[in-house]
Amino acid sequence: MGELLIGLYVFVLATLAGREVISKVPPTLHTPLMSGANAISGIAIIGALVVTGAADSTWVRVLGIAGIVMATINVVGGFMVTDRMLQMFRKR
Amino acid sequence: METSLIAQLAYLVSAILFVSGIKQLSSPATARSGNARASVAMLLAIVVTLLDNEILDWTTVAAAVIAGAVVGGVLARKIEMTAMPQLVAVFNGFGGGASAAVAAAEFVRLGGSGTGVELGAGVTIVLSTLIGAVTFSGSLIAFGKLQGIVTGKPVTFPLQKSFNALLFLAVLVIGAGLADVGIGDAVASIFGSSVVEVGVPFFLALVAGALILGVLLVIPIGGADMPVVVSLLNSYSGLAAAATGFVLGNMMLIIAGSLVGAAGLILTQLMCKAMNRSLGNVAFGAFGTDGPTTKAKTGERPVRDVDAEQAAMVLAYAGSVAVVPGYGLAVAQAQHELKKVCDLLEERGVRVRFGVHPVAGRMPGHMNVLLAEADVSYDKLLDLDDINAEFDTTDVVLIVGANDVVNPAARDPDSVIAGMPILDVDKARTVIVMKRSLSPGFAGIDNDLFYMDNTLMFFGDAAQQMSELVKEVREA
Numbered sequence: 001m002g003e004l005l006i007g008l009y010v011f012v013l014a015t016l017a018g019r020e021v022i023s024k025v026p027p028t029l030h031t032p033l034m035s036g037a038n039a040i041s042g043i044a045i046i047g048a049l050v051v052t053g054a055a056d057s058t059w060v061r062v063l064g065i066a067g068i069v070m071a072t073i074n075v076v077g078g079f080m081v082t083d084r085m086l087q088m089f090r091k092r
Numbered sequence: 093m094e095t096s097l098i099a100q101l102a103y104l105v106s107a108i109l110f111v112s113g114i115k116q117l118s119s120p121a122t123a124r125s126g127n128a129r130a131s132v133a134m135l136l137a138i139v140v141t142l143l144d145n146e147i148l149d150w151t152t153v154a155a156a157v158i159a160g161a162v163v164g165g166v167l168a169r170k171i172e173m174t175a176m177p178q179l180v181a182v183f184n185g186f187g188g189g190a191s192a193a194v195a196a197a198e199f200v201r202l203g204g205s206g207t208g209v210e211l212g213a214g215v216t217i218v219l220s221t222l223i224g225a226v227t228f229s230g231s232l233i234a235f236g237k238l239q240g241i242v243t244g245k246p247v248t249f250p251l252q253k254s255f256n257a258l259l260f261l262a263v264l265v266i267g268a269g270l271a272d273v274g275i276g277d278a279v280a281s282i283f284g285s286s287v288v289e290v291g292v293p294f295f296l297a298l299v300a301g302a303l304i305l306g307v308l309l310v311i312p313i314g315g316a317d318m319p320v321v322v323s324l325l326n327s328y329s330g331l332a333a334a335a336t337g338f339v340l341g342n343m344m345l346i347i348a349g350s351l352v353g354a355a356g357l358i359l360t361q362l363m364c365k366a367m368n369r370s371l372g373n374v375a376f377g378a379f380g381t382d383g384p385t386t387k388a389k390t391g392e393r394p395v396r397d398v399d400a401e402q403a404a405m406v407l408a409y410a411g412s413v414a415v416v417p418g419y420g421l422a423v424a425q426a427q428h429e430l431k432k433v434c435d436l437l438e439e440r441g442v443r444v445r446f447g448v449h450p451v452a453g454r455m456p457g458h459m460n461v462l463l464a465e466a467d468v469s470y471d472k473l474l475d476l477d478d479i480n481a482e483f484d485t486t487d488v489v490l491i492v493g494a495n496d497v498v499n500p501a502a503r504d505p506d507s508v509i510a511g512m513p514i515l516d517v518d519k520a521r522t523v524i525v526m527k528r529s530l531s532p533g534f535a536g537i538d539n540d541l542f543y544m545d546n547t548l549m550f551f552g553d554a555a556q557q558m559s560e561l562v563k564e565v566r567e568a
Contacts, residue, residue, distance in 0.1 A: 003341050004212045011334055014107075014347045018354030021111060024118040027450055027475045030359060030457030033117050034326055035180050036127050037355040040110060041187040041329040043134065043348035046141045047194035047336045051201065052156070053147035060197045061149070065156045067193035070186040072160025073167070078183050079131040080168035085176070086124040088464040091471050 032085045039078025045071035095342065099144035102136060103344040109133035110348055114355070120470045137344050173465045174422050177322055177455040181235040184322070184329045188227025191332035195220035196299070198339050203291055213339065218267040220335035221295075222302045227328040229306030234321050237310070238454060244315030253376060256308050263301035270294050313374065315454075316534035320363045320374045322455045327356025359456050366450035366476075368502075368512035395530070395542055397549040400557060403524050404564030406548065407433070410487035410522075412443040414479060416515055417459055418452050420493015420527070424554035427466040429562055430492060434468070436565045445472050447479030447489075447515050449497040476513055483519040491517060491525045493554050495533030500540050509535050523547045526557055 025033045048071050052064030095103075110133045116126025147153055164183075171179045195217050202213065236242030249255075270291060313321050330352025337345025364371050398406070407413055415434065421427055434444045446468065452459035460473050474482070483489065491498055494515075501507040502514045517523050518541055525542060529551065532538055541547055550557060 002212075004216070004338065007338050007341070007343070007346055010343055010346050011338075011350050014350040015354045017111060018114070018351040019358060021115045021118075022351075022355045022358050024115075026118065026120075027362075027448070027457055028460045028470060028473050029117055029120060029123055030362075030450075031176060031180075031455055031461045032123060032127070032457070033114075033355060034323065034359060034456060035176070035183070036114070036117060036130060037352045038180055038183050038187065038326055038329065040114075040130060040134070040348050041184070041326070041333050041352040042190070043137065043345055044187060044190040044194055044333045044336055045134075046137055046342065047333075047340050047345055048190055048197075049138070049141050049147075049153065050145055050340060050342070051194055051197040052149070052153055053142075053145040054201075055148065055197070057200065059200045061152070063193045063197035063200065065152060067190040067197065068153065068156035069160040069163075070193065071190035072157050073164040074183045074187040074190065075134055075164065076161040077164030077168040077179070079127060079134070080165055081171060081176075081179060082127045083124065083131075084168060085173070085461050085464070086120075086127055088461070088467075089120045089123065089470045090464075090467075091120070092467075092469040 029089070032082050032089075035078055035085065036082040039075055039082060042071045042074030042078060045075055096144050099140050100343070102140040106133040106137040106140075106344060107347045109136070110351060114351065137348075173462055174425070175239075176458060176461060177318060177453075178235050178238040180455060181231045181238060181322055181325065184325045185228050185231030185235065187329035188224045188231060188325075188332045190224070191329070191336045192221050192224025192228060192299070192302075194336050195224060195339055196295070199291070199295055214270060216335060216338040218270050218298065220332060220339050221298060222263065222267060223328055223335055224332040225299050225302035226306040226309065227325055227332050229303040230310045230321075230328070231306075231325045233307050233310040234318065234325060237315060238318055242311070246314045247311040252308070252312060256305070259301060259305055259308065263298060263305060266294055266298045266301060270298060309375065312376070314534075317367070317374050318454050319451050319456055319458075320360060320367070320369075320371070323356055323359035323363050324371075325356075327353050327360060330354070330356055363451060363456055366513055368509070393543045395549045396547065397551055398524070400550070400560035400564045403548065403550045404561055404568045406522055406524060407437060407442070407488055407490065407561075408440055408565055408568035410437075410442055412445075412486050413437060413488045413490060414445050414447050414482065414486045414517075414520065416447045416449075416489060416491045416494050416498060416517060417463065418449075418492065418494025418497065419454065419459075420495075420554055422453060422459070422462050422493075424493065424558075426492065426554040426558040427462050429555065429558035431463075431466040431468055432562045433558065433565055436562065445474055445479065445482070447474055447476075447517075449476060449494070449515055450513075452494065452497065476515065480516050483516050486520040487522065489517040489520040489523045491523065491527075492558070493527070495527070495539055496535045498539070498541055499533075499535070499537070501537060508537060517541065518544060518546075521546065524550050526550045526552070526554055528553060
């Protein structure tokens, strides 16, 4: 099985798993869910690190670094703001 | 750039942590640790990636990470909770932008290597760039609309749909051309030059087309439809990351990206359902403005209006009160005063709950966050179905800054909002509507609720009236 095909299997199955898990999140938590999911989409940072690490030309390096900066803002900001929101959800 | 076995296994651990972390988000009691778990998963994935790859230039990489972390951290700390939709829109855009940048870097690298690439790599690079760039520019426009920099009204021009369709087609054709001939040594042998030189103009055209497409897809959407747009862009940012995973053959990216894609898609569906609109209608309907567009006939029918003292009396002597907050509450920043009113009522033994409509606010669940910030206990925040089951037995409903979501016209099959899920507030014994005037909401239609016999209109600015109410309830 080619790499693309394996990727496709993983993509479809992970999407289904995600659907199952996320459909149980109550409306009360939809904003934190979204900002948390948002932080996870910053996983692109891994791609950015891989291409920047192996950069052998200026353009690759520039694009890679732009990717790292944007993805890190996404990851760090996303998880921090989600935490900030969730700590306000208290039961009294 | 082969990923080692150990790194692959570590990615698997990360994936498990991501999924179980999201699962913990399904209850307010465990949500915080779920988020922490997901961030540990991210950290693990990053560390493993750094160790597994030969990083040639540690200083630059470290500087880029630190710069991003500082910006992200400051934004996350400083942001007002009312501005959360804007922040999420910006972060979405950066996620999409990062994916596009990685795909572009791969394009340059593979093209420059001169070894040629198979068709599959070309297709994935094009897709990843396309989705990432659309997410980037679309999110920035969404940010602009939410922040008030770009007009909240739908921006339309003649033949807009046809133009968008043509542009999309053009982008696809360029993309197909790039995937097929732009990369690969076949081109180099035909043109006798390096692939990069041949492909770059095409690639830039692809990026430009995708960026314009992102802008055009979001500008015709009105301010009130932003919850749908933000959810959809959230989904795109995940798909962009997954596409990048295909480019790099990295399973971690594919898994995490598709989780986010699924989350965004579910929220998009929920938001559409809550507004009783199809996704196509939101995207192309140019419906929903930042304020009323058409003048509904108002003021011709008699209403019963009350002042703060009378409203306080009605509330204070009720057995149970349901509060229905709308976006107007957030605009007036009156949620803290509202909490004070509720505390005073509870001290008197009144049972108080909040009924939150799914589209109250500018993103899914936004109103719940604002109420949580005002220290409202989360078990008092009821969603549509739960609160609707209770209105029959509720003495007083206090509506603050909400309109269309409590309009009984939704039950009339001839109404423009027919079928929209609403809060059945008119079933309660008494309804108090705190509102500036009788003007219509986003849907631009009159609200029969205001003229009902059991409705009391409490006119005025929400912030001011709420402080009045605090005073009067205290004295009642």
